[in-house]
Amino acid sequence: MRDKPYKILVVDDEVDLEPLMLQRMRRKIRSGTYDFVFAHNGLEALEVLNRDKEIDMVLSDINMPQMDGLALLEQIPKVDPNLRAVIISAYGDMKNIRTAMNRGAFDFVTKPLDFKDLQVTIERTLQHLAEWKEALQSRDKLVALQNELDVASQMQRSILPSRFPSGDNYEVYGDMEAARNVGGDFFDVLNLQDDKVGLAVADVSDKGVPAALFMMSSRTLLKGSAIGYMDDVAGLMTELNNLLVEDNEASMFVTLFYGVFNPYTGSFVYSNGGHNTPVIYHADGSTTLLPLTNGIALAVVPDMSFEMHSVTLAPGDTLVLYTDGVTEAMNEHKEEFETSRLLKVFEGSPPSGAQQANEAVFQAVRDFVGDTPQSDDITCLSLHYEGPSS
Numbered sequence: 001m002r003d004k005p006y007k008i009l010v011v012d013d014e015v016d017l018e019p020l021m022l023q024r025m026r027r028k029i030r031s032g033t034y035d036f037v038f039a040h041n042g043l044e045a046l047e048v049l050n051r052d053k054e055i056d057m058v059l060s061d062i063n064m065p066q067m068d069g070l071a072l073l074e075q076i077p078k079v080d081p082n083l084r085a086v087i088i089s090a091y092g093d094m095k096n097i098r099t100a101m102n103r104g105a106f107d108f109v110t111k112p113l114d115f116k117d118l119q120v121t122i123e124r125t126l127q128h129l130a131e132w133k134e135a136l137q138s139r140d141k142l143v144a145l146q147n148e149l150d151v152a153s154q155m156q157r158s159i160l161p162s163r164f165p166s167g168d169n170y171e172v173y174g175d176m177e178a179a180r181n182v183g184g185d186f187f188d189v190l191n192l193q194d195d196k197v198g199l200a201v202a203d204v205s206d207k208g209v210p211a212a213l214f215m216m217s218s219r220t221l222l223k224g225s226a227i228g229y230m231d232d233v234a235g236l237m238t239e240l241n242n243l244l245v246e247d248n249e250a251s252m253f254v255t256l257f258y259g260v261f262n263p264y265t266g267s268f269v270y271s272n273g274g275h276n277t278p279v280i281y282h283a284d285g286s287t288t289l290l291p292l293t294n295g296i297a298l299a300v301v302p303d304m305s306f307e308m309h310s311v312t313l314a315p316g317d318t319l320v321l322y323t324d325g326v327t328e329a330m331n332e333h334k335e336e337f338e339t340s341r342l343l344k345v346f347e348g349s350p351p352s353g354a355q356q357a358n359e360a361v362f363q364a365v366r367d368f369v370g371d372t373p374q375s376d377d378i379t380c381l382s383l384h385y386e387g388p389s390s
Helices: 017-024 026-030 042-051 069-079 094-102 115-159 208-229 233-246 338-343 354-369
Strands: 006-011 034-039 055-061 084-090 107-111 170-177 185-191 197-204 254-262 267-273 279-281 287-289 309-312 318-322 378-385
Touching (some): 006 017, 006 042, 017 026, 017 034, 026 034, 034 042, 042 055, 042 069, 055 069, 055 115, 069 084, 069 094, 084 094, 084 115, 094 107, 107 115, 170 185, 170 197, 170 354, 185 208, 197 208, 197 318, 197 378, 233 254, 233 267, 279 338, 287 338, 318 354, 338 354
Parallel strands (some): 006 034, 055 084, 084 107
Antiparallel strands (some): 170 378, 185 197, 197 254, 254 267, 267 309, 279 287, 318 378
16 A cells, blocks of 8 residues: 555646546545646646656646657656656547557547546556556565575585695595575585594585575584594484484474595595485496495484494595485486486596596586576585505
8 A cells, every 4th residue: 555645747738627637536636546746738747757756657648839748758768767658649549649659658548538437547557557666676676685695605605615635645526506596505525633534415405595504504513513523423423413403493404424534544434314325436437336324314303323334445436425416407308317327427437536526427417407407406525535645
């Protein structure tokens, strides 16, 4: 509901129109719905429009001295492109009516005026104007929201690792592509005691801003817990799960794979909380899925126990951690990329480094989906191992 009347500028050189309009529209005026302002030609109308920025609508005759209605129509957008104009024309004057519509008139009425028809036309014009202004406000809000989301996206990217640990015998590389401005996937690489490296990949339920906020909380808690638990990755998962359960009013959850790599021995100790199973690409071209550990997603059930396993990487092995945005990426035929295609990414040509492995997985997914819009965050974290440190 408007808290003030619509202001309508009536432009006509017939002086009798003003009292007639005020008399026939008196109920709308008394109810505070309309407020009429009058001018007698196009030049006077422009003066009123430039002076009074609250005019919502112009109702103008075509034939007037000094500046006619058609010339006025050309000037109105220069004053306010959001004004709506209705033309009053002689009955059957289709040439001028067509010209008026081409110059931006929203509608027209004919003489002699039928005030019932005029009122319907005014109501329709003002309804369109209200909807247009609402659309403009929504657009402005969307632009502001987009700007905020861009900032949020930059903030989220800034907390993900951009520099990765490496040594004479190993290298690490990771990346994420969010399906929206901000996403729920994350990865992290932690520098631990004795030169060990913690690797984590996670996927928060839902997408967008809520998932991003839960993701940031999960990552912070993971980083803090990792310092105290070191090689006890199962204990870390239990601790992190309990911390997330405590403050989870949104009932969200996160799948998480976390492991600790020892560059001196090639040992990798890990635990899985409901996440996708990582893949090892071997130097001979074969592949291995890491053995599963029992464990559901975190932030669902308190005091959950998690298991941990360990493997020893062989020289030339590349370990790839990923989210379901990789295996569930869908092409135009509704086919998913699936684990079977992931296992074949390096068929016959094993990766020679972590970054190469990561980029090859992303490229394989892009080639598979083609122009199909991305429906989920895609995250990949790779570790390439050359052999025991000397």
